[in-house]
Amino acid sequence: MTLSDKNYAFVMHCGEMGSRWGFNRTIGQMCGLLIITKEPMTANEIADALSISRGNVSMGIKELQSWRLIKVQHIPGDRKEYYAPAGTIWDMANRVFEERKKREIDPTLSLLRDNIIEQAHNDDERFAQQQMQEIHDLLETVTKWSAELQRLSPEQLQSLMKLGSGIGKVLDFKDKILKK
Amino acid sequence: MTLSDKNYAFVMHCGEMGSRWGFNRTIGQMCGLLIITKEPMTANEIADALSISRGNVSMGIKELQSWRLIKVQHIPGDRKEYYAPAGTIWDMANRVFEERKKREIDPTLSLLRDNIIEQAHNDDERFAQQQMQEIHDLLETVTKWSAELQRLSPEQLQSLMKLGSGIGKVLDFKDKILKK
DNA sequence: CATTAGTTTCATTGTTTATTGAAACTTAAA
DNA sequence: TTTAAGTTTCAATAAACAATGAAACTAATG
Numbered sequence: 001m002t003l004s005d006k007n008y009a010f011v012m013h014c015g016e017m018g019s020r021w022g023f024n025r026t027i028g029q030m031c032g033l034l035i036i037t038k039e040p041m042t043a044n045e046i047a048d049a050l051s052i053s054r055g056n057v058s059m060g061i062k063e064l065q066s067w068r069l070i071k072v073q074h075i076p077g078d079r080k081e082y083y084a085p086a087g088t089i090w091d092m093a094n095r096v097f098e099e100r101k102k103r104e105i106d107p108t109l110s111l112l113r114d115n116i117i118e119q120a121h122n123d124d125e126r127f128a129q130q131q132m133q134e135i136h137d138l139l140e141t142v143t144k145w146s147a148e149l150q151r152l153s154p155e156q157l158q159s160l161m162k163l164g165s166g167i168g169k170v171l172d173f174k175d176k177i178l179k180k
Numbered sequence: 181m182t183l184s185d186k187n188y189a190f191v192m193h194c195g196e197m198g199s200r201w202g203f204n205r206t207i208g209q210m211c212g213l214l215i216i217t218k219e220p221m222t223a224n225e226i227a228d229a230l231s232i233s234r235g236n237v238s239m240g241i242k243e244l245q246s247w248r249l250i251k252v253q254h255i256p257g258d259r260k261e262y263y264a265p266a267g268t269i270w271d272m273a274n275r276v277f278e279e280r281k282k283r284e285i286d287p288t289l290s291l292l293r294d295n296i297i298e299q300a301h302n303d304d305e306r307f308a309q310q311q312m313q314e315i316h317d318l319l320e321t322v323t324k325w326s327a328e329l330q331r332l333s334p335e336q337l338q339s340l341m342k343l344g345s346g347i348g349k350v351l352d353f354k355d356k357i358l359k360k
Numbered sequence: 361c362a363t364t365a366g367t368t369t370c371a372t373t374g375t376t377t378a379t380t381g382a383a384a385c386t387t388a389a390a
Numbered sequence: 391t392t393t394a395a396g397t398t399t400c401a402a403t404a405a406a407c408a409a410t411g412a413a414a415c416t417a418a419t420g
Contacts, residue, residue, distance in 0.1 A: 055397095055399080
Protein backbone atom coordinates (compact mmCIF):
# COMPACT_ATOMS: atom_id res chain seq x y z
CA MET A 1 0.00 0.00 0.00
CA THR A 2 1.30 3.42 -0.90
CA LEU A 3 0.31 6.74 0.61
CA SER A 4 -1.49 9.47 -1.30
CA ASP A 5 0.38 12.75 -1.66
CA LYS A 6 -1.73 14.46 0.96
CA ASN A 7 -1.40 11.67 3.46
CA TYR A 8 2.30 11.43 2.78
CA ALA A 9 2.65 15.15 3.47
CA PHE A 10 0.90 14.71 6.80
CA VAL A 11 3.12 11.82 7.80
CA MET A 12 6.27 13.73 6.89
CA HIS A 13 5.03 16.70 8.88
CA CYS A 14 4.58 14.46 11.91
CA GLY A 15 8.17 13.41 11.34
CA GLU A 16 9.44 16.95 11.31
CA MET A 17 7.44 17.75 14.40
CA GLY A 18 8.48 14.49 16.04
CA SER A 19 11.40 15.86 17.98
CA ARG A 20 9.37 18.80 19.23
CA TRP A 21 6.68 16.47 20.45
CA GLY A 22 9.19 14.52 22.52
CA PHE A 23 10.33 11.71 20.25
CA ASN A 24 12.40 11.54 17.06
CA ARG A 25 11.60 11.91 13.39
CA THR A 26 10.98 8.28 12.56
CA ILE A 27 8.77 7.75 15.57
CA GLY A 28 6.76 10.84 14.71
CA GLN A 29 6.23 9.46 11.21
CA MET A 30 5.18 6.07 12.51
CA CYS A 31 2.70 7.63 14.84
CA GLY A 32 1.22 9.83 12.13
CA LEU A 33 1.05 6.91 9.75
CA LEU A 34 -0.82 4.67 12.17
CA ILE A 35 -3.27 7.44 12.99
CA ILE A 36 -4.36 8.11 9.43
CA THR A 37 -4.37 4.46 8.38
CA LYS A 38 -7.70 2.77 8.95
CA GLU A 39 -6.41 -0.79 9.17
CA PRO A 40 -3.77 -1.94 11.65
CA MET A 41 -0.35 -2.34 10.04
CA THR A 42 2.46 -4.86 10.35
CA ALA A 43 6.02 -3.79 11.10
CA ASN A 44 7.01 -4.60 7.53
CA GLU A 45 4.22 -2.49 6.09
CA ILE A 46 5.36 0.40 8.25
CA ALA A 47 8.97 -0.03 7.14
CA ASP A 48 7.89 -0.09 3.49
CA ALA A 49 5.55 2.87 3.75
CA LEU A 50 8.24 5.02 5.37
CA SER A 51 11.25 3.53 3.57
CA ILE A 52 13.11 2.77 6.76
CA SER A 53 14.80 -0.36 8.06
CA ARG A 54 12.95 -3.13 9.78
CA GLY A 55 15.16 -2.72 12.86
CA ASN A 56 14.31 0.94 13.13
CA VAL A 57 10.61 0.12 13.08
CA SER A 58 11.10 -2.38 15.87
CA MET A 59 12.78 0.26 18.04
CA GLY A 60 10.07 2.76 17.20
CA ILE A 61 7.33 0.36 18.17
CA LYS A 62 9.01 -0.24 21.50
CA GLU A 63 9.20 3.47 22.12
CA LEU A 64 5.61 4.14 21.06
CA GLN A 65 4.50 1.36 23.36
CA SER A 66 6.41 2.90 26.25
CA TRP A 67 4.39 6.05 25.59
CA ARG A 68 1.26 3.86 25.49
CA LEU A 69 0.37 5.30 22.10
CA ILE A 70 -0.03 2.08 20.12
CA LYS A 71 -1.37 -1.39 20.76
CA VAL A 72 -0.77 -4.79 19.21
CA GLN A 73 -3.53 -6.68 17.48
CA HIS A 74 -3.61 -10.22 16.17
CA ILE A 75 -5.55 -11.55 13.24
CA PRO A 76 -6.68 -15.19 13.64
CA GLY A 77 -4.60 -17.54 11.51
CA ASP A 78 -1.93 -14.90 10.98
CA ARG A 79 1.29 -14.97 12.91
CA LYS A 80 2.23 -11.36 12.29
CA GLU A 81 1.68 -8.59 14.79
CA TYR A 82 -0.52 -5.73 13.70
CA TYR A 83 -0.20 -2.28 15.21
CA ALA A 84 -2.83 0.39 15.72
CA PRO A 85 -3.29 3.57 17.77
CA ALA A 86 -4.03 2.75 21.40
CA GLY A 87 -7.08 4.97 21.67
CA THR A 88 -8.82 8.07 20.43
CA ILE A 89 -6.92 11.19 19.43
CA TRP A 90 -7.89 12.64 22.78
CA ASP A 91 -6.48 9.62 24.62
CA MET A 92 -3.24 9.88 22.74
CA ALA A 93 -2.84 13.60 23.40
CA ASN A 94 -3.42 12.88 27.07
CA ARG A 95 -0.75 10.22 27.11
CA VAL A 96 1.78 12.48 25.45
CA PHE A 97 0.94 15.16 27.94
CA GLU A 98 1.32 12.85 30.94
CA GLU A 99 4.51 11.32 29.67
CA ARG A 100 6.07 14.68 29.01
CA LYS A 101 5.11 15.89 32.45
CA LYS A 102 6.88 12.85 33.83
CA ARG A 103 10.05 13.66 31.88
CA GLU A 104 10.05 17.43 31.91
CA ILE A 105 8.58 18.40 35.26
CA ASP A 106 8.79 15.59 37.80
CA PRO A 107 12.60 15.28 37.91
CA THR A 108 12.96 19.02 38.45
CA LEU A 109 10.29 19.06 41.13
CA SER A 110 12.15 16.33 42.95
CA LEU A 111 15.50 18.14 42.75
CA LEU A 112 13.92 21.37 43.95
CA ARG A 113 12.31 19.68 46.93
CA ASP A 114 15.65 18.16 47.96
CA ASN A 115 17.34 21.50 47.68
CA ILE A 116 14.70 23.52 49.48
CA ILE A 117 14.58 21.39 52.62
CA GLU A 118 18.27 22.01 53.25
CA GLN A 119 19.48 25.00 55.24
CA ALA A 120 21.09 27.76 53.16
CA HIS A 121 24.63 28.64 54.21
CA ASN A 122 25.08 32.13 52.80
CA ASP A 123 23.33 34.94 50.96
CA ASP A 124 23.83 33.45 47.52
CA GLU A 125 22.26 30.20 48.60
CA ARG A 126 19.47 32.04 50.33
CA PHE A 127 18.55 33.98 47.23
CA ALA A 128 18.85 30.89 45.07
CA GLN A 129 16.55 29.01 47.42
CA GLN A 130 13.89 31.67 47.19
CA GLN A 131 13.95 31.41 43.43
CA MET A 132 13.84 27.63 43.58
CA GLN A 133 10.90 27.86 45.95
CA GLU A 134 9.04 29.93 43.36
CA ILE A 135 9.77 27.49 40.60
CA HIS A 136 8.75 24.66 42.89
CA ASP A 137 5.43 26.24 43.78
CA LEU A 138 4.67 26.96 40.17
CA LEU A 139 5.45 23.43 39.02
CA GLU A 140 3.48 21.98 41.87
CA THR A 141 0.45 24.07 40.98
CA VAL A 142 0.68 22.96 37.38
CA THR A 143 1.03 19.35 38.46
CA LYS A 144 -1.95 19.42 40.77
CA TRP A 145 -4.00 21.22 38.21
CA SER A 146 -3.29 18.73 35.46
CA ALA A 147 -4.10 15.86 37.82
CA GLU A 148 -7.37 17.63 38.49
CA LEU A 149 -8.23 17.86 34.83
CA GLN A 150 -7.53 14.16 34.41
CA ARG A 151 -10.02 13.44 37.13
CA LEU A 152 -12.89 15.28 35.50
CA SER A 153 -15.47 13.31 33.58
CA PRO A 154 -15.41 13.76 29.81
CA GLU A 155 -18.64 15.72 30.06
CA GLN A 156 -17.22 18.06 32.66
CA LEU A 157 -14.14 18.57 30.55
CA GLN A 158 -16.26 19.30 27.53
CA SER A 159 -18.20 21.78 29.59
CA LEU A 160 -15.02 23.41 30.87
CA MET A 161 -13.46 23.65 27.45
CA LYS A 162 -16.55 25.18 25.90
CA LEU A 163 -16.61 27.73 28.65
CA GLY A 164 -13.89 29.72 26.92
CA SER A 165 -14.15 33.38 27.75
CA GLY A 166 -16.94 32.53 30.14
CA ILE A 167 -14.41 31.21 32.61
CA GLY A 168 -13.74 34.66 34.00
CA LYS A 169 -17.39 35.26 34.75
CA VAL A 170 -17.86 31.91 36.41
CA LEU A 171 -14.88 32.60 38.64
CA ASP A 172 -16.13 36.04 39.66
CA PHE A 173 -19.53 34.54 40.34
CA LYS A 174 -18.04 31.83 42.51
CA ASP A 175 -16.05 34.42 44.47
CA LYS A 176 -19.17 36.44 45.16
CA ILE A 177 -21.01 33.45 46.48
CA LEU A 178 -18.11 32.44 48.72
CA LYS A 179 -17.97 35.90 50.26
CA LYS A 180 -21.45 35.57 51.69
CA MET B 181 32.43 34.42 41.46
CA THR B 182 32.09 30.66 41.93
CA LEU B 183 28.90 28.69 42.55
CA SER B 184 28.20 26.80 45.76
CA ASP B 185 27.78 23.05 45.41
CA LYS B 186 24.03 23.24 45.75
CA ASN B 187 23.65 26.04 43.27
CA TYR B 188 26.00 24.28 40.90
CA ALA B 189 23.85 21.17 41.13
CA PHE B 190 20.77 23.17 40.25
CA VAL B 191 22.45 24.78 37.25
CA MET B 192 23.68 21.42 35.97
CA HIS B 193 20.19 20.00 36.37
CA CYS B 194 18.81 22.85 34.27
CA GLY B 195 21.39 21.84 31.69
CA GLU B 196 20.31 18.24 31.67
CA MET B 197 16.67 19.31 31.43
CA GLY B 198 17.53 21.93 28.82
CA SER B 199 16.79 19.83 25.80
CA ARG B 200 13.49 18.63 27.25
CA TRP B 201 12.46 22.20 27.89
CA GLY B 202 13.01 23.12 24.28
CA PHE B 203 16.57 24.38 24.14
CA ASN B 204 19.98 22.76 24.55
CA ARG B 205 22.17 21.96 27.51
CA THR B 206 24.23 25.12 27.60
CA ILE B 207 21.21 27.35 27.22
CA GLY B 208 19.46 25.51 30.01
CA GLN B 209 22.46 26.07 32.25
CA MET B 210 22.63 29.73 31.37
CA CYS B 211 18.98 30.20 32.13
CA GLY B 212 19.27 28.42 35.50
CA LEU B 213 22.38 30.39 36.37
CA LEU B 214 20.78 33.75 35.68
CA ILE B 215 17.70 32.80 37.68
CA ILE B 216 19.53 31.91 40.87
CA THR B 217 22.06 34.73 40.62
CA LYS B 218 20.90 37.90 42.32
CA GLU B 219 23.02 40.32 40.32
CA PRO B 220 22.96 40.61 36.54
CA MET B 221 25.96 38.91 34.91
CA THR B 222 28.23 39.75 32.01
CA ALA B 223 28.78 37.32 29.18
CA ASN B 224 32.29 36.67 30.46
CA GLU B 225 31.06 35.89 33.96
CA ILE B 226 28.60 33.43 32.50
CA ALA B 227 31.32 31.78 30.42
CA ASP B 228 33.58 31.48 33.47
CA ALA B 229 30.87 30.17 35.78
CA LEU B 230 29.89 27.45 33.30
CA SER B 231 33.35 26.83 31.83
CA ILE B 232 32.19 27.33 28.27
CA SER B 233 33.51 29.47 25.44
CA ARG B 234 32.68 33.10 25.04
CA GLY B 235 31.21 32.42 21.59
CA ASN B 236 28.87 29.82 22.97
CA VAL B 237 27.57 32.29 25.53
CA SER B 238 26.92 34.80 22.78
CA MET B 239 24.82 32.27 20.87
CA GLY B 240 22.99 31.30 24.01
CA ILE B 241 22.15 34.88 24.83
CA LYS B 242 20.72 35.38 21.38
CA GLU B 243 18.57 32.30 21.77
CA LEU B 244 17.38 33.22 25.26
CA GLN B 245 16.48 36.64 23.97
CA SER B 246 14.49 35.13 21.15
CA TRP B 247 12.52 33.30 23.84
CA ARG B 248 12.19 36.65 25.66
CA LEU B 249 13.62 35.05 28.79
CA ILE B 250 16.45 37.47 29.53
CA LYS B 251 17.01 41.20 29.25
CA VAL B 252 20.07 43.39 28.93
CA GLN B 253 20.99 45.89 31.59
CA HIS B 254 23.61 48.60 31.55
CA ILE B 255 25.54 49.97 34.47
CA PRO B 256 26.44 53.69 34.15
CA GLY B 257 30.10 54.17 33.32
CA ASP B 258 30.48 50.52 32.36
CA ARG B 259 30.60 49.48 28.76
CA LYS B 260 29.74 45.83 29.33
CA GLU B 261 26.32 44.35 28.87
CA TYR B 262 24.74 42.74 31.90
CA TYR B 263 22.13 40.04 31.59
CA ALA B 264 19.25 39.18 33.91
CA PRO B 265 15.99 37.21 33.78
CA ALA B 266 13.34 39.14 31.86
CA GLY B 267 10.65 38.83 34.51
CA THR B 268 9.29 36.77 37.36
CA ILE B 269 9.40 32.99 37.35
CA TRP B 270 5.77 33.07 36.35
CA ASP B 271 6.52 35.37 33.41
CA MET B 272 9.28 33.09 32.23
CA ALA B 273 7.16 29.96 32.45
CA ASN B 274 4.52 31.75 30.44
CA ARG B 275 7.00 32.70 27.77
CA VAL B 276 8.30 29.16 27.48
CA PHE B 277 4.74 27.94 27.23
CA GLU B 278 3.81 30.44 24.52
CA GLU B 279 6.96 29.87 22.56
CA ARG B 280 6.53 26.13 22.63
CA LYS B 281 2.95 26.42 21.52
CA LYS B 282 4.18 28.47 18.60
CA ARG B 283 6.72 25.78 17.67
CA GLU B 284 4.85 22.62 18.57
CA ILE B 285 1.23 23.35 17.81
CA ASP B 286 0.79 26.25 15.39
CA PRO B 287 2.62 24.70 12.41
CA THR B 288 0.59 21.52 12.73
CA LEU B 289 -2.66 23.42 13.05
CA SER B 290 -1.85 25.26 9.87
CA LEU B 291 -1.01 22.08 7.95
CA LEU B 292 -4.19 20.43 9.15
CA ARG B 293 -6.34 23.37 8.09
CA ASP B 294 -4.83 23.30 4.62
CA ASN B 295 -5.45 19.60 4.33
CA ILE B 296 -8.98 19.61 5.65
CA ILE B 297 -10.35 22.23 3.27
CA GLU B 298 -9.38 20.09 0.29
CA GLN B 299 -11.74 17.49 -1.14
CA ALA B 300 -10.78 13.90 -0.36
CA HIS B 301 -10.33 11.72 -3.45
CA ASN B 302 -10.76 8.22 -2.07
CA ASP B 303 -11.55 6.23 1.05
CA ASP B 304 -8.04 6.39 2.47
CA GLU B 305 -8.03 10.15 2.18
CA ARG B 306 -11.52 10.37 3.61
CA PHE B 307 -10.56 8.40 6.72
CA ALA B 308 -7.31 10.33 7.09
CA GLN B 309 -9.23 13.59 6.86
CA GLN B 310 -11.58 12.55 9.64
CA GLN B 311 -8.63 11.83 11.88
CA MET B 312 -6.97 15.09 10.96
CA GLN B 313 -10.19 16.90 11.74
CA GLU B 314 -10.14 15.40 15.22
CA ILE B 315 -6.57 16.45 15.81
CA HIS B 316 -7.38 19.87 14.46
CA ASP B 317 -10.34 20.34 16.77
CA LEU B 318 -8.34 19.21 19.76
CA LEU B 319 -5.43 21.53 19.03
CA GLU B 320 -7.77 24.41 18.37
CA THR B 321 -9.53 23.88 21.68
CA VAL B 322 -6.19 23.81 23.48
CA THR B 323 -5.10 26.94 21.67
CA LYS B 324 -8.26 28.89 22.45
CA TRP B 325 -8.17 27.71 26.02
CA SER B 326 -4.59 28.81 26.59
CA ALA B 327 -5.33 32.19 25.03
CA GLU B 328 -8.22 32.43 27.46
CA LEU B 329 -5.98 31.74 30.43
CA GLN B 330 -3.56 34.42 29.28
CA ARG B 331 -6.41 36.90 29.27
CA LEU B 332 -7.39 36.29 32.89
CA SER B 333 -6.19 38.71 35.53
CA PRO B 334 -3.51 37.39 37.89
CA GLU B 335 -6.12 37.31 40.65
CA GLN B 336 -8.54 35.28 38.59
CA LEU B 337 -5.77 32.90 37.65
CA GLN B 338 -4.77 32.54 41.26
CA SER B 339 -8.38 31.86 42.11
CA LEU B 340 -8.70 29.30 39.34
CA MET B 341 -5.49 27.53 40.29
CA LYS B 342 -6.41 27.32 43.91
CA LEU B 343 -9.73 25.85 42.97
CA GLY B 344 -8.14 22.45 42.51
CA SER B 345 -10.67 19.71 43.12
CA GLY B 346 -13.33 22.36 43.45
CA ILE B 347 -13.36 22.82 39.71
CA GLY B 348 -15.79 19.96 39.26
CA LYS B 349 -18.27 21.45 41.70
CA VAL B 350 -18.10 24.88 40.15
CA LEU B 351 -18.81 23.37 36.77
CA ASP B 352 -21.78 21.40 38.00
CA PHE B 353 -23.02 24.51 39.72
CA LYS B 354 -22.72 26.56 36.56
CA ASP B 355 -24.59 23.90 34.59
CA LYS B 356 -27.44 23.92 37.08
CA ILE B 357 -27.79 27.66 36.81
CA LEU B 358 -27.76 27.59 33.04
CA LYS B 359 -30.55 25.06 32.96
CA LYS B 360 -32.95 27.44 34.66
C1' DC C 361 40.14 58.90 13.38
C1' DA C 362 42.90 55.54 15.84
C1' DT C 363 42.64 52.74 19.78
C1' DT C 364 40.63 49.39 22.43
C1' DA C 365 37.09 47.02 25.25
C1' DG C 366 33.49 44.40 24.13
C1' DT C 367 30.55 41.48 21.10
C1' DT C 368 29.22 38.46 17.22
C1' DT C 369 30.01 35.25 13.51
C1' DC C 370 31.05 31.06 11.45
C1' DA C 371 34.22 27.33 9.62
C1' DT C 372 36.06 23.63 11.95
C1' DT C 373 35.91 20.12 15.30
C1' DG C 374 33.80 17.36 18.78
C1' DT C 375 29.70 15.06 20.78
C1' DT C 376 25.37 13.09 20.72
C1' DT C 377 21.72 10.81 18.60
C1' DA C 378 19.49 7.98 14.97
C1' DT C 379 19.74 4.29 11.51
C1' DT C 380 21.15 0.21 9.35
C1' DG C 381 21.50 -4.60 8.69
C1' DA C 382 23.34 -8.91 9.92
C1' DA C 383 23.11 -12.12 13.66
C1' DA C 384 20.54 -13.87 17.52
C1' DC C 385 16.31 -14.88 19.29
C1' DT C 386 11.28 -16.64 19.57
C1' DT C 387 7.61 -19.44 18.53
C1' DA C 388 4.05 -21.70 15.60
C1' DA C 389 3.62 -25.45 12.52
C1' DA C 390 5.28 -29.57 9.94
C1' DT D 391 12.66 -31.84 16.61
C1' DT D 392 13.48 -29.22 12.64
C1' DT D 393 12.06 -25.55 9.79
C1' DA D 394 10.76 -21.17 8.72
C1' DA D 395 8.19 -16.90 9.51
C1' DG D 396 8.53 -13.23 12.30
C1' DT D 397 10.83 -10.20 15.77
C1' DT D 398 14.51 -8.05 18.47
C1' DT D 399 19.17 -6.66 19.48
C1' DC D 400 23.28 -4.21 18.98
C1' DA D 401 27.88 -3.04 16.94
C1' DA D 402 29.07 -0.22 13.24
C1' DT D 403 28.08 3.80 10.63
C1' DA D 404 25.77 7.93 9.27
C1' DA D 405 23.50 12.14 10.26
C1' DA D 406 22.37 15.91 13.18
C1' DC D 407 23.57 18.99 16.55
C1' DA D 408 26.52 21.74 19.75
C1' DA D 409 30.96 24.02 21.07
C1' DT D 410 35.26 26.22 20.16
C1' DG D 411 38.14 30.07 19.09
C1' DA D 412 40.19 33.03 15.87
C1' DA D 413 38.82 36.67 12.88
C1' DA D 414 35.52 40.22 11.85
C1' DC D 415 32.71 43.56 13.58
C1' DT D 416 30.92 47.62 16.61
C1' DA D 417 31.02 51.57 19.11
C1' DA D 418 32.74 54.35 23.08
C1' DT D 419 36.84 57.11 24.28
C1' DG D 420 40.97 59.92 23.97
